[in-house]
Amino acid sequence: MVDVRRHFLDLIRQDGVRLAPELAAAFEAVPREVFVPEGFHRRDGGWVAPADPEFLPTVYRNDVLVTKMNGDVPVSSSSQPSLMAIMLEALDVRPGMRVLEIGAGTGYNAALLATLGAEVTSVDVQEDVAARARSALARAGITGVRVAAGDGYRGDPDSRYDRIIVTVGVAGLSPHWFEQLTPDGLVIAPVEHAGHHPVLSARPGGPMTAAVVCSSGFMSATGPLGARHAGSHPPSAGELAELTEAAPARWSPPLKTTGYRDLWFAAGAWHGRVTLATLPGHLVLLDRDRTGGAVVLPDGSILAGGVEAERYTADAVTLIDRWWRLGRPSMRSWRIDLALDGDPAAPIWVPRGFTIERRET
Template sequence: MTNPADPSTPKPWHHYARALANLLCDRGDLTDPAWYNAIAHTPRHRLVPQIWKQEGAPEWTPVDTAGPAGLELVYSPTSLITKVDARGVPISSSTKPDLMVRMLESLDVRGGDRVLEIGTGTGYNAALLTHRLGDDNVVSIDVDDELVETARARLARFGAHPILAIVDGENGFPARTPYDRIIATCSVSTVPWAWAEQVRDGGRILVSIMPTIHAGNLVLLEKHGDRLEGRFSRRLGQFMSMRHTGEAPETLASAQPAGDERQRTTTAPTEPWKISPVAWMWAALELPGLSLGYSLNDEGTVDASYLTTPDGSWATVPLGRGERTITEAGPTPIWYVIEKTLDRWHSTGQPGWERLGMTATPGRQTMWLDAPDGHHHWPLTGN
């Protein structure tokens, strides 16, 4: 017979789930008892039985999460890669529970609300929502049929039956409108207007607005009439970008500079990786189509990274500590634009995310500093 007091006796998953809920409370991510219960009673390990890891090698390898070490990882504030495409690009993950719960709290979900989630993935967030709101009040959609069918089967095994559908989230899910809340776990460069039409007046949308990879953050928008408005989150929340059927997913290795003898070299005033994410977002909005790419060496580790624009311009971005030499080429002076944006960010008082907000009306979406009618506005490029 096993003795539960014996430290070598395997602990049941509830032990790990409760420990995670307690940790999230201690860290201040979790304050609402209803979400505490959802975290403590939702078996994330059943939705994430296997993850993909890339440890110092170019290949991704599957790792089972069964056993104490696996449970320890699954019930930790860690994002877990759960699907990688044929080219080695991650296309789905189970979001970090700390970020997930902070998002759910800031959405201010109330009992009886109807919620639409864009990006079912593993179904973990749909399970948290279902625990709190019941099957009929949760709709979760994903563009990936395999993910949706797998999540549906795994959720059903522990009695959760939210409404799941395989559709492109850009169109929302009109069959169950109106929604009190919409939460997106994939990022977009502007809010798809279908979401504004499907949320009720006074309802909220929480989504990560990212003009390019690494640039952007969560914004919490409230609907009044034909206007969505709200502020960016103080803490960073970035997601993989929305993809569409038949479209190649975003890849980190795609942006390779073409050779060009008219290269320019400059010394950056700040190490590129120390630039504030807010300034990166501003720069990304000045450089439409900006993309970040990495190249990997034979060991699979990143040996260079590049910023590129659709006209073929590129700038190398050094990765090492203290390195500030930038080489660039092409018609768009990418690094020059970034430095000018950085100067403007400094002269505006180095604002953090809490000073930024967004307004969306039909046909026009803008990011603003301090107030919607203030002096600083940036048009958000369409997606």
């Protein structure tokens, strides 16, 4: 088992993640399989049960393990370990800190936090999920984690925290979290932007701004945390109408994943119709019928279709040129100004203004 988990650390590192010794030790110490005792869905949808020979090897891949579906939609999972590692590094947890996690899921991330020495409260909106996380933590012998069932929008009203980590995709940040943070506290949360959930970091006090930690794709939160707002991009689109090449490739080799995500982030900052086309899985400027528009591929070529194809192709060319002229800013170059929006009865801090602040490429 020690070898399996050492290999697991290598897989996490292969994704370009720098693991501090304490975090590496936590990944090595916590048995991920205990947090998926009934099994999980593979990416292809098939179910992997604990008795299957592929169970342990799959648990220790650097991949998401979906543990609960609602029809075709995943509603709970253990997130991708390399993403968890990046978020935990950004959280800057030190022993003795009080950490609030929104989205207990399997309880695995809470177990890592507790192993890093934090005192953890983890909230999940689904009671059965919270109950299973509690049992898994007990079976793994993890102490120092309290799991509560409830909507994470409210946070944990009677307590104060040094850190808040959100492990579900949100449309914005709850004002309650900022009230519950200590003055030098920090929130790390994946916040919807152009069909993805870039992970943002924000602090209480001062102007309400956020910085980008990394890109990610999470399942979306229920309740006020998932509310649409004035700046929401269109939801991801399914299959688009027939697309034909509207502009040729401009980059050979094509942009790598990080560069493509950087372009995507910038395009979303500058254009309200940018989102994810699930088929073919790329950046799209989606038309108002939601069946066509302009898809930008990693080599810079554009495929377009539908009645507004020309208009969206022109917009896509403008976005690509602008990003290129600015020196291909990384998503970490941006400062995001936040504004209160969403459900008026339960508002959230959503991205409103985007400014390139640092020259990171």
